[in-house]
Amino acid sequence: MLIVNRYKVLVALSVVGMSGCSSLGVEPWERDLLAKKEMALTSAPIDASLDDHIYFSKEATSGGRSFGGGGCGCN
Amino acid sequence: MQLKAKKTNLKAMLTTASCALLGSTANVSAQETWQFDTAIMHYAEVDRVSATEAIIAGTKTFNNDEVLSLKLTIDALTGASPNGATTQPTPQTFTRPSGNGQYNVKAGDTPLDDTFHDTRVQLTGQWTQPLLKDYTVSVGGNFSKEYDYMSASLNGNVARDFNKKNTTLSAGMAYAYDVIEPEGGIPKPLSEMVVGDSNDPNFNDDFNKTRIGSDESKSTIDLLFGVTQVINRQMIVQLNYSYSTVSGYMTDPFKIISSVNNNGESQAYLYENRPDERTKHAFFGQTKYHFDSGILDASYRYMTDDWQIDSHTFDFRYLIPFTNGHFIEPHFRMYTQSAAEFYQPFIAQDEAKPNFVSADYRIGELDTYTVGLKYGMPLGDGNNLSFRLEYYHQTPKDNGTQAIGVLKEVELYEQVDAIIAQVTYSF
Numbered sequence: 001m002l003i004v005n006r007y008k009v010l011v012a013l014s015v016v017g018m019s020g021c022s023s024l025g026v027e028p029w030e031r032d033l034l035a036k037k038e039m040a041l042t043s044a045p046i047d048a049s050l051d052d053h054i055y056f057s058k059e060a061t062s063g064g065r066s067f068g069g070g071g072c073g074c075n
Numbered sequence: 076m077q078l079k080a081k082k083t084n085l086k087a088m089l090t091t092a093s094c095a096l097l098g099s100t101a102n103v104s105a106q107e108t109w110q111f112d113t114a115i116m117h118y119a120e121v122d123r124v125s126a127t128e129a130i131i132a133g134t135k136t137f138n139n140d141e142v143l144s145l146k147l148t149i150d151a152l153t154g155a156s157p158n159g160a161t162t163q164p165t166p167q168t169f170t171r172p173s174g175n176g177q178y179n180v181k182a183g184d185t186p187l188d189d190t191f192h193d194t195r196v197q198l199t200g201q202w203t204q205p206l207l208k209d210y211t212v213s214v215g216g217n218f219s220k221e222y223d224y225m226s227a228s229l230n231g232n233v234a235r236d237f238n239k240k241n242t243t244l245s246a247g248m249a250y251a252y253d254v255i256e257p258e259g260g261i262p263k264p265l266s267e268m269v270v271g272d273s274n275d276p277n278f279n280d281d282f283n284k285t286r287i288g289s290d291e292s293k294s295t296i297d298l299l300f301g302v303t304q305v306i307n308r309q310m311i312v313q314l315n316y317s318y319s320t321v322s323g324y325m326t327d328p329f330k331i332i333s334s335v336n337n338n339g340e341s342q343a344y345l346y347e348n349r350p351d352e353r354t355k356h357a358f359f360g361q362t363k364y365h366f367d368s369g370i371l372d373a374s375y376r377y378m379t380d381d382w383q384i385d386s387h388t389f390d391f392r393y394l395i396p397f398t399n400g401h402f403i404e405p406h407f408r409m410y411t412q413s414a415a416e417f418y419q420p421f422i423a424q425d426e427a428k429p430n431f432v433s434a435d436y437r438i439g440e441l442d443t444y445t446v447g448l449k450y451g452m453p454l455g456d457g458n459n460l461s462f463r464l465e466y467y468h469q470t471p472k473d474n475g476t477q478a479i480g481v482l483k484e485v486e487l488y489e490q491v492d493a494i495i496a497q498v499t500y501s502f
Contacts, residue, residue, distance in 0.1 A: 025241025025305045033308055033365040038394055041303070041313050041361060043372070046114045046130055046499055047449075047463065049148075053128065054118055054495065058469065060412050060438045061386040063317055064359035064376040067230055067249040067297045 042066075110134045116463075116497040123187065123491065124154040141204040148197040148219075155187035159330040159434040161421045162186065162485040163341055168270055172329045173259035174282040176273050185489045188329060195221035209236045217251075226253045232299070241305040251295040257328045260286035264348030265428055268331055285346065293323025293351075309366070315359040325349045332434040333421045339480030342424050347433040349417065355380040369395040384438065386412035400453040406465065408445040414438065414474040420487055423479075436488065440472035447495065458502040465495040 026034070033039060042048050042065070052062065062068035112132045119125040128150035135143045158169060160180075167180045171190055180186045201215035213232040219225070232247035255261075259282075266285040271278060301315040331344040361374035376388040387410070394404045415438040417431035447465025454460055469491040478487060 024307070025238055026308050028239065030308050034305060034311060036365075036370075038370050038396075039311065039363055039365060041311065041363065043363075044449075044499075046112050046132060047497070049146075050114065050116050050128060050130070050495075050497065053150075054467070055410070058437060058467075059386070059410060059441065059443065060384050060415070061355075061357070061376070061378045061388065061410075063297065063299075063319060063355075064315060064357040064378065064388070065361070065374070067228075067247070067299060068317070068319060068355075068357070 107135065107137055110136075110501070112499065112501045114497055114499040116495065118493060118495050120154070120491055120493040122155070124152060124156055124191065126150055126152045139205075141202070144199075144201040144203075144215075146197075146199040148199070149195070150197075151192075151194045153192045155189035156191050156329070157436065157489075158186050158188040159332050159347060160186040160344055161333040161335065161339075161341065161434070161482060161487055162489075163333075164481050164484055165340075167341065169331075169344065170268055170270050170273065170282070171259070172257060172262075174273075174279070175259070177270065183485055185486070193221045193223070195219060195224075206233075210234070211236075213247075223257050224253070224255050226251060228252070228295075230297075243301075243303040245299075245301045245303070247297075247299040249295075249297040249299075251297075252292065253295070253323075254290055254292045255324065255328065256290040261288045261291050261324075262328055262346035263287045264326065265345050265432070268344040268346065270344070291324030291326075291328075293321055293325060295319060295321045310362065310364045313359075313361045315357075317355075317357045317359070319355040319357070321353045321355075323351055325351065325353060327433070327435055330433060330435050332419065332432055334424045335421050335479070335482070336424050337480065339421075339478065339482035345422065345428070345432075347435065348431050349415075349433055350382065350431050353380055353382055369393055382438070383416040384412055384414070386410065402449075402451050404449040404451070406445065406447040406449065408443075410441075410443045412441050414440045418474060420473070420476050421482070436469075436471040440474040442470045442472065444468055445495075456502075459500070461499045463495070463497040463499070467493040467495060469493075 037043060048065070056062040056068070110133070112130070114130045116128045117125070118128070128148060130146065130148050132144065132146040160167065160169065162183060162185050164182055166182050167186060168177050169180070169186065169188070170177050172188070173190070178189065197217065197219035199215065199217045201213060203211060203213040206212045211234045215230050217226070217228045228249055228251035230247060230249035232245060234243050234245035236243050263285050269278065269281045269285060271281070296319070298318045299315060301313060303311065303313045305311050326347060326349045330347045332347055333341045334343040334345055336342050355378060357376060357378040359374065359376045361372070364371045370393070372392040372394070374390045378384070378386045389409045392404055392406045394402055396402045415433065417429065417433060418439045419432055420434055420439070422428065422432060445465055445467045447463060449461055449463040451459060451461035471488040471490070473488060
């Protein structure tokens with residue numbers, strides 16, 4: 001019974017979550033600003049890959065935005 | 076006019092070269108053209124390492140929204156890197172990692188090994204295409220080779236759009252395999268560096284006793300789950316969770332740690348040793364907001380791992396466009412990490428040797444920040460030129476270890492200053 005209730009709660013939360021999401025967002029004709037190149041999440045991929053290489057070799061953290069594994073024996 | 080003709084020729088030449096690589100003919104239609112991004116970046120630390128990196132990246136978008144990206148990176152590294160030993164009030168002598176000769180460090184100076192020089196070539200390819208309705212799939216690979224290091228990786232990613240493409244869920248996986256083959260071989264963990272007369276006939280035998288092989292490898296599996304949500308006409312948000320597990324050789328064969336007496340004086344240098352497993356969890360959040368006056372790009376990353384390293388990264392960029400198409404973009408980044416549980420700036424000679432130990436400040440307690448500015452301008456025909464200049468500062472910290480004896484008189488945690496300069500040209 002408890003499991004069934006938990007399941008119902010999950011479904012209810014998911015529905016609320018999805019409908020929450022659907023109230024967010026824009027219509028296709030409202031994408032004028034979002035469609036700009038500068039509004040892409042990674043708008044300067046070359047800068048991002050150079051930065052990743054620097055910070056990968058100088059700090060103990062990598063990845064997060066994208067995959068962080070492997071790379072170089074950089075010092 | 077002549078310049079324009081040259082540019083067109085360069086693009087045509089690269090297009091032909093790319094097509095030749097792909098085994099197709101250079102019959103470029105109006106919609107299916109290559110877009111190239113080229114960059115040269117110079118990274119220079121004061122009195123330490125400097126690196127120059129050149130990138131040429133080509134992206135071709137096909138009529139059916141398939142995208143092919145290829146990237147070639149070449150970099151050259153020279154200069155001096157801390158070897159891990161503590162500063163001393165007296166001069167110090169170290170054997171080079173290769174076993175060929177020695178180098179001296181002045182009293183009061185952070186010990187730096189100045190033998191670093193390497194050239195790296197890296198090739199990256201990625202294919203992305205729509206699949207069924209609402210799905211996008213992407214597969215890619217990477218190969219990188221330098222004198223003593225090789226890395227190869229494969230990745231795959233699938234994304235699904237919901238809710239009029241306002242919500243995107245994605246999941247990806249990557250596998251990387253790295254091999255390190257340092258000149259002079261792999262040092263025996265925690266063995267003592269042989270420091271003596273390298274011309275002595277016995278020196279090579281003694282040095283070889285501190286070696287356990289010629290190469291080591293590690294493999295990395297990364298999983299990445301993300302959700303991207305359009306909030307409104309001005310704002311988009313991304314949240315990622317990534318899991319990374321590394322198995323294999325993660326010790327730095329070039330790093331040592333000082334074994335000191337009760338008065339803090341160096342008695343020996345031991346080769347470091349790190350665990351051969353590491354699992355990391357990272358949470359990454361980013362938003363872009365289109366203000367009337369510009370575009371804000373703000374992100375935060377939290378990373379935690381089973382080496383007890385926790386880190387926080389904050390990154391802010393604000394792009395300010397001008398009416399003539401030029402723009403400036405100030406950048407600020409702040410990073411802080413706690414020390415790995417096996418990090419120690421030195422070992423006390425009379426204490427038992429730990430299983431794992433490293434004095435590499437890059438896995439110690441560390442704060443860094445970066446401030447920079449990018450300036451970009453259009454050059455017509457969709458070509459763009461930009462310049463980036465940044466200042467990077469590192470402040471290593473003591474993770475609570477008390478300095479003893481003579482170590483109180485010297486700088487154990489020297490700060491690092493670096494300049495990053497970059498020119499990018501897209502055509």
